[in-house]
Amino acid sequence: MVDRNPLLTSIIANKAREGVMKRTKGKYPAPLEALDILVRSPRTATKKSLRAEVEATARLATGSVCKSLISIFKGTEAAKRLGRGPDGEAAPRIDRAAVIGAGVMGGAVASLLAEKGVTTRLSDLSPDALDTALFEHRKVIGTKLKRRRLARHRADEALDHLDVTRDGSGLARSQIVIEAVAERLDVKQAVFGKLAEVLADDAILATNTSSLSVDAIAEGLPNPERVCGMHFFNPVRKMPLVEIIRGSRTDEKVVRAVAALAVRMGKYPVIVADVAGFLVNRILGPYLDEALRLFEEGADPARVDRLLEDFGMPMGPFLLLDEVGFDIAAHAAQSLHEAYGARMTPTKALDGLLKQDRLGKKTGLGFYVHGTIQKGKRKGKPARPTLAEDLPVFKRSGEATALTDDVIVDRLVLAMVAEGARCLEEKVVAGPAELDLATVMGTGFAPFTGGLMRYADSRTPAALAERLRELAGSSAIASRPGGPERFAPCTLLLEHAEAGRGFHG
Template sequence: MPAFNLNVRNDGIAIITFDLPEEKVNKLTTPAMEELDRVLDEAAAKKGIKALVFSSGKDGNFIVGADIAEIRDIRDPKKGEEIARKGQSILAKLEALPFPTVAAIHGPCMGGGLELALACWRRVISNDQRTMLALPEVKLGISPGFGGTQRLPRLVGLMNALDMILTGKSIYAKKARRIGLADEVVYKEILLESAVKAARKDIGKKRPQTIRARRPLIIRLMEGNPFTRSIVFRMAKKTVLKETRGNYPAPLAALDAVRTGLGRGRKAGYRKEARFLGELAVTAISKNLVSIYYLNEALKKDVAPSPARIANAGVLGAGVMGGGIAQLFAEKGIFVRMKDIKTTFISTGLKAAANVFKKRAKKGILDPLQARDGFDRITGTLDYSGFGQADMVVEAVVENMDVKKAVVAEFENASKESAIFASNTSSLSITELATASQRPGKVVGMHFFNPVDKMPLVEIVRGEKTSDETAAAIASLSRRLGKLPVTVNDGPGFLVNRILMPYLGEAVKMLEEGRRIGEIDEELLDFGMPMGAFILLDEIGIDVAHKVADILYQGLGERAKPSSTLGSLHEEGYLGKKNGKGFYRYKGRARKGPDESVYAKIVKVSGQNRGNQDIIDRTVLLMVKEAALCLEETIIERADYLDGALIFGIGFPPFRGGLLRYADDRGIKDIVEKLEGFAKKYGERFAPPKSLIEMAGSGKGFYS
C-alpha cells in the first residue's frame, strides 16, 4: 500500500494524503521520503493542478517527524549527512512546485513534519489540544536536517525561530498564529475545507516572502541589520551555554547553521545543517538521548490493561499539591471533590488549580472554555459529603503516619467498597498505612512530583497487600493523566527519594567539612544536574528533607544516618524557598546568592577536600550504590526503568543516558574502587554492595 495518495479534484485543487501503512502515526521513513519524491514529481508534471493541499490520513496526527530508529542506527557521519541532503532535496521540490501549497495540520507536527509544512506556502492548523508544532531535534542530540534552520527564521523571524530551534519546545495554535507559523487556526472539523479555501485564494499569486510574525519595531530593526543581528546570535549563544553548561552540542550547531544561512545564503546554510546532523547523530550524547526517547515510549506502553474507569475522584488535603492534583484530574474530564479541615485550605487548593488552568489557557494548550469547564469540575468540602460516588481518592495530607491512617478509616466509612485509596506520600510505608484499612488490597501509593503540572513521573507504590488490579488501575489512570508511571515495591523512601537523599546528604556533609554552598552546587550543575543540591533542598523544603532523611534512617539503619545540620537549620527557622530562608537568600520568589548565615549554624567536622571531582564522585556514586541496592532488593526490577524514574522524576542529566548507564560508561570496576577508597576515608556508608562487587569482578554492567 502506498503511503501517499494524490487526488486531483474537479476544481483543480490537488490533495496529497499521507497515511503510513501499518503505523499509528506518520513518520518520514526513508521509503516514505522516496515515495514522496515520486509523488511530488507526479504533481509537478500533472496538468490541471491549480493548487495543492497536504493532509494526513491519521486521526489526530499530522507527522511526528523522521524515523527515530533510522537516527539511532546512524554510525557514519557521512550517512547522516546524506540522509539530510536527500530530505532537503525532496522538500526543495515541494517548495518549488509551480502552484500554491497549503499544509492542513491536525495533531503533532514535529521535526521533519514541520520542516515539510514550512516548505508549503501556508499552514492551516486545528485549535485542538493535540496540535503541537516543534523542531525537537535538539532533544535527540541532533539539529534539524531537512531545512528547518533555514526556513523557520525567514518565516517567523530570528528570535522566534531560535526560541523553537534551540530548545526543541512545542508551541500550540495560539502562539503559532501569533508568530506567523500558522496562517489560520480553525476547528478540526473544517480543517480540510479551510485549507482548500486558503489554497484557492492563492491561485495566480506569488508565494508570500515576508516574515509573518507580528514583531515590535525594535525587534524588526535588530533582526534586519547584520550588526545588531550578530548581537542576537551572541546573546543566544551565551544563553545556550548558561542553560546547558556546554553539555549539549546540538543547540550550538543549530545556532551556527541559522547564522550561516542568514549571513552567507541558504545554500551554505543547508550544507552546514546537513553536515551537523551527520556529525551529531554519531555522538554518545545523541545515542543516549535517543535511548531515553525509547525508554519514554516503553514506560508509556508498559501499563497492564485495566477495566477500572475513574469518573469521580477525591483529593484529601487541599494545599498547593492537592490543588495541583485536582487540576490534573479535572482537565482530563474527571470530577473532583477536594476535602480539607479549613475553608482557607480549600481556597488555597482551588487557587492553585485555577492558576494552572489560567497558565495553560494563556499558553494556548487549552482554550478559555476548556479551562473554565475543567475548573468547574472541582468542588470543595469540609466533610465527606459526595465521597460516596468517588471511584478513588488521592490522599495529600501532612507526612504523618497517624494522620494518614485516620484519613484511611474516615474515607472508607464514607466511600463505596470498590473505591481505591491512593496515597501521595513521598516516603511513608504503604504496607503500614494499609494496616488501617478494611480493604488493604485497595491501598496503593501514587507519588506525584512537584510541580504536578510539569513533572512527568508518577511512582506507583505497591504495598505487601496491594492487589494487581489496584496497581494496574492507578498505572492506567496515570497514563490517562498524561504521566509516566513507574511501579515500585514498598520500601523506605520508595525508589526516587531513596536514591536522591544520599546525594543530598553527602552534599551537606561536604558543607560541614568546609566546602562552600556555591562551590558544591556549581560543580553539580556542570555535571548536568538541573539544580544544585542546596537549590534542590530549598525547593523541597529543609523541613521536608529532614523528615524524609529521618524516615530513611529508621528504615535503612546506620549507613543512612543523616547529619545534624538539616535538623538544626529547621529548628532555627530555615525552611527553604517557602519562607525565603534557606541555603540561599530570596527576594520574593527570586533566588539570590548563598545565605552566609548558614555557615555559622553548621557543626564543623574535619574533612579531606580533594578537588572538585570529589564533589561529583561522593554524591553521584552514592546514588549508584543506592540504586544497586534497590535492584538487589527488587524495589524495582529493571535498570532502564530505574534510570527513567530518575530522569523524569528528578532530572538526572539526560545526555548521560541515566544514572546506571553513566555507571556502565564510567566502568563498574572504577566505581567500586572509588567507593572502597571513600569507605576508608569517610565511613561505611560508601562500602560497595555485593552486586556491584560481583559486576566489577565479572566485567559486566547494569545494561550488559
C-alpha cells in the same frame, strides 16, 4: 541584507550562542552545530551546506548524548504503556475521583484531575484550605485560557469538574480516592477506614505518602488489595514523575488503573516496591546528606552548587535543600536511617539551623537569602538568592576546602549510584531503564547522561567499584559512622564489575 553582512551576522550569532549556552551549558551539542551551519550558510554553496548537515547529523546521531536522550524517550514511552495489561488491554477508565486534604499537594492533584476531565471532589475540614484550592484552580485554568493553552469549552469543563466538601459528602461514587493528609500513619489509617465504609468494594484507595508504608496504611482495612501508593512530587503540575507503590497485597489491576490515570494526568508513572523512601527519595537522601557533610567539613555551598549544576543537575543540593525545607529534609533523613541503618546515618549539620527556626525558602532564609516572610508573603525577594553570611559559624572544620572538584562531585553523585545499585539488587524497580527515568524525571538528574545507571555504565562498574572503595577509605568518610557502608559497592555492582558488563547489559 542582514545575512550578507558579516559583522551583523557575527553579532547575531554570538548572541544566539550565548542564549544556547545559557540554556544548555554546552551539554547538548545539536543546537550549537545547527547554529554554526545556519550562520555559515549564506556564504556557503548549497551542496556544501547540505553536506555539512548530513555530516553533523551522522556525528550527533551516533554520539553519547543522542543515545542517552533516546533511551530516556524509550523509557517515557514504556511508562505510558504501564496502564495496559500483558495482552494490551487498557485499564478501566476512571471518571470520578476524590482527593482528601486541600493543602498545596492535595489541591494541586485535584486541580489537575479536574483539568484532565475527571469529575473530582476535594474534601477538607478547613474552609480556608478549600477556598484557597478553588482560587488556585481557577487561577491556573484562567491563565491557560488566556495563553490559549486551553480552549474555552475545555476551561469551562475544568472548572465544572472540581467541587468541594467539608463533611465528606458525595464521595461514595468515587472510583478512586487519593489522600493527601498529614504524614502520620494513624491519620491516614483513620481516613481510609472511614472511606472504606462508604465506598464500593472495588474503589481504589491511593495514598500520596512520601515516607510511610503502603502495607502499614492498608493494615486492618477491608479489601486491602485495592490500596496502593500514588506519590506525586512537588510542585505537582511541574514535576512529571509519579511513583506507583505496589504493596504486598495490592492487586495488579489496581496498579494498572492508577498508572493509566497518572498517564492521563500527563505524568510518567514508575512502579516501585513498598520500601522506605520508595525509589527517588531513597536515592536522593544520600546525595543531600553528603552535601551537608561537605558543608560541615568546610565546603562553600555556592561552590558545591555550581559544580553540581555544571555536572547537569537543575540546581545544586544546597539550593534544593532550601526549596525542600530543612524540617522536611531532616524528617526524611531520619526515616531513611531508621529503615536502612548505618549507611543512612544523618549528619547533624541542620540541627543548628533548625534551632533558629530557619527552614529554607519558606522562611526566607536557609543556606541562601530568599527575602523576608511577612504575613505569609515573601518581601524583598532578590533576583538571584545570595549565600547567607553567617554560614561559617555552622561549619566544624575547613578540610573540604582542599578537595578537588572531582572529589566533591563524586562524593555526591556516586552516593546516589551506590544506592541506585542497591535498589536494583533489591528489585525495588523493574530495571535500570525505569530507575533512569525516575532519576531524570524525579530528581532532574542530567538527561544528557541518560539517567543514573546509564551514567554508571559510562564509567564502567569496575571503575566505579574501585572509586567507591577509594572514597570509602578516605579519612573524612572512613572516620564517621556509616561512612564506609554508604560507599561500599553492593553485590550486584561487584558482579557487573567482575563480568565486565554494564547495568544495561
